């Protein structure tokens with residue numbers, strides 16, 4: 101049997117479905133490029149029929165990704181499959197993933213049809229998708245709770261119709277490893293044409309078993325795992341990419357399979373996804389949690405000092421975490437910054453050295469010492485806040501204290517026009533937000549505000565993440581500075597730039613529509 105396990109990443113589809121604010125096209129592309137560097141074989145990047153925004157992002161990613169297969173999701177209905185085919189056809193390497201529920205509970209309560217109808221719909225969907233591509237995946241949603249005879253019938257029929265990958269999802273995370281592995285084994289024993297397709301698994305983590313179930317399926321012959329970075333996804337999430345990749349790598353002796361994942365990209369991709377998705381990683385999470393490689397008890401520390409492998413089965417370096425943290429100051433030259441970035445695994449194409457160096461000097465002046473993690477934070481931040489943004493902060497001054505009313509003055513560059521306002525507020529952040537709102541008059545409601553430190557110590561960079569609603573749509577904004585009031589202002593400005601871009605796109609679409617109607 102083939103020893104390669106295909107890694108199918110669904111961070112930008114199943115993962116994205118679970119976020120408090122949806123990602124912008126630019127953010128999705130940034131993640132897609134990171135996934136490509138990480139070496140995922142297939143990336144599922146959206147559900148094109150679900151909204152014009154999803155269609156556009158799937159198309160943009162399909163245009164830009166060259167080394168991974170780009171995939172779009174479609175229910176087993178014609179309009180979904182056509183939308184996926186249309187969005188993806190700009191790529192020469194794409195897959196359509198179509199699905200329908202097969203468990204009794206879904207067939208009867210959700211679809212309200214007979215199983216035979218569902219089987220016919222699945223077969224039609226696969227045939228329709230084959231008109232766009234030879235690379236068609238079919239999923240039996242809620243396969244984990246589907247009677248095995250029905251599952252075997254559906255799988256056989258989908259393969260006969262032309263599906264080249266058959267996915268077996270444990271949609272509600274209900275099964276346990278021996279049971280889920282048993283389902284895969286039964287399919288191999290009973291479906292006569294099973295060798296004509298790759299068998300895939302897609303496990304959710306409701307009982308915390310998604311990774312164990314996926315590995316058990318691989319032991320029974322599955323050769324594709326569907327997963328997400330940091331395990332993000334519906335409810336308790338999906339199977340975590342970094343965990344399965346490192347299990348397969350670390351326990352090759354037992355499993356005898358491999359993946360194409362470039363492990364050294366794991367830490368960086370995890371941080372990018374966490375930051376852009378506004379989804380912190382729990383400190384004790386396997387592989388990518390901040391405590392994953394820290395040894396607390398004296399006995400453990402003593403053991404690790406004597407020989408690392410006493411308590412460490414994988415090294416931080418193997419996932420791209422640099423242990424050699426150098427501290428830089430404003431006297432460090434550009435070549436030092438470039439060298440640090442190279443050591444951390446970034447090549448020049450990943451960042452703009454002039455911009456990064458300018459932000460580094462600014463930070464070094466404020467903070468004195470700058471560490472590797474500060475440089476990475478600046479890099480993320482520079483990518484998010486580009487120079488051509490419509491709204492830019494020019495000046496901010498705040499007075500606050502325990503016995504004075506907080507007041508703020510803000511000067512904003514609004515598309516080239518300088519505007520200034522002052523306001524009082526219930527605390528310094530509120531005063532700044534009131535002043536900004538006076539300038540822009542945008543009806544933005546901040547519904548979530550979170551502050552965290554990026555790095556260590558009291559002079560660490562402060563990161564502010566907000567979720568805000570504008571015109572019924574949710575936006576995520578992020579700000580980073582040594583001053584947390586400034587970070588708060590930057591986070592709101594980040595949202596305002598998302599809003600401005602969304603408004604500009606909507607206006608352009610309306611104009612095109614009007615022009616078409618006039619013609």
Ligand code: KIV
Nearest residue numbers: 199239241242269271
């Ligand atoms: O969990 C699930 O069943 C899914 C399918 C669409 C594959 O996400």
Ligand code: ZN
Nearest residue numbers: 114271302334
């Ligand atoms: Zn799912």
